[in-house]
Amino acid sequence: MLRFVVRRVLLAVLTLFAVSVITFTLFFAVPSDPAQLMCSKDCTHEQIEQTRDALGLNDPIVTQYTDYMTGIFVGRDIGKGEAKVRCDAPCFGYSYRDNESVWSNIKDAAPITLSIAVGAWIIQTLLGITIGVIAALRRGSVIDKVAVGSTLIGASMPVYFFSAILLLVFVYTTNIIPRPVYTPLLDNPAKWALGMLLPWLSLALIGYANEARMTRATMLETLSEDFVRTAKAKGVPKGQVHRRHALRASITPVITISGMNLGYLMGGAVITETVFGLPGLGKLSVDAVSTLNLPIVMATVLIAALAIVIMTMVVDFLYAVIDPRVRLS
């Protein structure tokens, strides 16, 4: 088991390293000059050259990369001579647009994304598994058909459309819910939940659909397994057959989907954040892309990758906890 854990962690670190190298080269290879972007319109050629030098853009790309990575882990000095600024770890550099540190941008946006992600994930997973199990147990019934139909709607409904409908119905028309705003959880939990409710619902509907479909499919498959028949033959009561024998064995693929969903959500829900006007990581990164604000793009990509890699790892560990056959291999 220990070897399994060590191997998975090493693999995760390796993946992150690869992602960082690829994004770094990609972004710094785009034909746009950060120094030009940072300058005002009437910049002279010398000024631009100075800025390039100060940013270290004239250094070889390997040096730039190691500087960047050093900054993330131990902090670094940016600029040269008098313009030198100390940038503490985790240093992702400075935004080209307003010269604010990328990390402070992220620190503002991350709690919002995290709030949206965790809430939406809990709702979609509970809903997905419950509905999937009920549909499987009542296979072919009206309940099953309604459940499958609802997942079809969820899977095919564009987020922006559903979010807009939610806004229209609950905010603009009926005024049942105030316009979503972010209130820190610790300031006022009730207000926090109310403000997040619509983003949660809009994301939960999408995510719930595939979790419910997966649960239903694997549950149906498991219900016809020999070991479920054995449980019945032993005299296990029906409810226990379903919970302890069937669900336990069908939950693994659902955990994969659910875990990956959480990973994606933590990287930022671009569309939802934009529709509801919540300045989370998704909105931050999209805004940064449209202004070619590379340090921010780079940082948000790395964070999204980190979220996915971590969730993949967690899913793998859960697999090993649930399925004894994984532990040995």
Place this chain on the structure above:
Amino acid sequence: MSQTKSSGPYLSIEDLKVHFKTEDGMVKAVDGVSFEVSEGETLGVVGESGSGKSVTGMSILGLHDPKRARISGKIYLDGTELLHLSENKLRALRGQAMTMIFQDALTALHPYYTVGRQIVEAYRLHHNVSKGTAKTRAIEMLDRVGIPEPGKRFAQYPHEFSGGMRQRAMIAMSLVNNPRLVIADEPTTALDVTVQGQILDLLADLQKEFNSAIIMVTHDLGVISDIADRVVVMYGGRVVEEGTAVDVMSTPQHPYTWGLLNSVPTLHGDASEDLRPIPGNPPSLLNVPSGCAFHPRCQHSLGKGSACETEIPQLLGINGAPNHVAACHLPESTRRRIMETDVRKVEVA
């Protein structure tokens, strides 16, 4: 083996019909089957796949989905009619009075729970005892079925067992409550021959000890000749021949039984003698042939338009052996002649 005492059949099935509704029509998996088993007796149920033998076993335990299966007839277990019993009462009997040993223990045991835990579960479902007591009992059973180091094996998962050990564990789980009826559904099919012999010996030993009734469902006549006291031969969802193992194996009366016997290799047989498989395939249970279901594959059929094609034969006693019955339109004298000259016999242990 010989019976110790038997006072009336422990299980008796009367005119059991199990039909499944499918999109293509009604599948008549079992169509009017009757037989009995007494305590201490081993009944072999033989047939090709699709003959309805496993379906019969499953319906005794009530394992068919009532939404899909239409079951009629009567099943009496120790005088209690099972088909109309409430789910709760039936559940109390399952695993306690009657249990099932399944074919492939790798798929029949839950992959995520230790073998010990699964046996403990089976025991505690029917005994109100602590986990510790149940564990002692489970280890005792693992030991009883010949699993070495039962204490250590208790904590292992099914995939950590070899095929034979896994089947033993399955048997330990099935017998943990001292059931009086054990339905063994091809318990040795997935095992190699030496292990198969050990498992059969084990079942026979345990039967002597607990005096339970065993229904051995199999397609393997070798298994039957090893262990069964009586034999029921099934074809197309019906019983075509029934009698003591000695009678059925040494004086088989039904052309289908002949076919089965002729397709079995024997150690003592003449090496130059070819195996003669039964031509054709088992019938589709959606559309069972008219008359005798076996007639399209029967070499001795009386031909077109005869009773073989139009009339379902009744199970009739054989002259001199009233408990040996067969369902065949051929005159008994003809059958005797064919049987004596043209059919290979299997020795009964």
